Amino acid sequence: MRISELSEATGVSIATLKYYLREGLVPPGRQTAPNQADYGDEHVHRVRLVRVLREVGDLPVEAIREVVTAIEDPERSRHAVVGTAHRALDREVDDGPSAEREEVDAWLDEELRWHVGPDAPGRDQLALALASLRRLGREVGPEAFARYARVAAELATEEVASVTDAGSAAAAVEAAVVGTVVYESVLVALRRLAQEHVSATN
């Protein structure tokens, strides 16, 4: 199909499609004339994925490029591909305060015994949250997060199963990305709605 048809099929404007192509987020079509290219179903699919990452995940272009590079690399193992995709989705986080970071590390590694990389940004994010609570006069330790850890582990178990079930490496990456980005947005939205609901009925 031509670029105008790709635009119709995906609901993405031609100008935006050209931007995706220029930035390498969507692979080039098959050249059919000096100024014309032919696109296929794989382009439709890719454009939709990029759109979701932009709209729902609010991801910067560089992060999306890393995700699609991981999808396209046939050399990488499937586990490595999913890992790369996950890392690309991580937010920029400042270093957490060091005292709290040590407490968070001890809690994650020794108490929960979770297998997570020493440089996972979530560690700093938790340390910052802990320092913030203390700054506001709450005398809490990382155990205050235990309830959230239980819920997170429960959700992750089902989410990761859906990634493992996916056929190809590309499908696995897409499943991981969708699981992380789209369902994070679902969880955050529902938590706020639930707070409003519970406040209203109490």
Next chain:
Amino acid sequence: MRISELSEATGVSIATLKYYLREGLVPPGRQTAPNQADYGDEHVHRVRLVRVLREVGDLPVEAIREVVTAIEDPERSRHAVVGTAHRALDREVDDGPSAEREEVDAWLDEELRWHVGPDAPGRDQLALALASLRRLGREVGPEAFARYARVAAELATEEVASVTDAGSAAAAVEAAVVGTVVYESVLVALRRLAQEHVSATN
């Protein structure tokens, strides 16, 4: 205390404190000389709250101003104050696609029977998530979110109880803000760590 002592007590630079004062995020001190003011414990506390909202919540200045205006208004009922604070924390969300929005509304209002305002941004956020999943070829309805709704309701019940337990209206607002902003960041961080953990052990 002087502004230099307020800076020491809070770890916030004098330049940033002056910015907070200028923007009305922190109330002015008691004037003691033409170019000097005296600050008290309530200023320390407010500066710390503003810092948490900036650092953890990444909230724009206008949203923080709405929160502190709600705290300072003695006319508002406590329920209204908490509602205002919640609304100020809501993210800007584009209108969700209308077909999905109707499905989400029916699910929230008739199936879950949640009491949430018709203009709560979470509704559009869910509609966008649903449309995104479909665009990627997943044939799902809002029921796909049921597991997340159950978890969100469970967490909200405990979170709202901590707000209700708070003494003054200002304390209630602060508890609501902390519950929403800080624990949202905790939940998101733990969910990503849990995904990494579960992936590594599967």
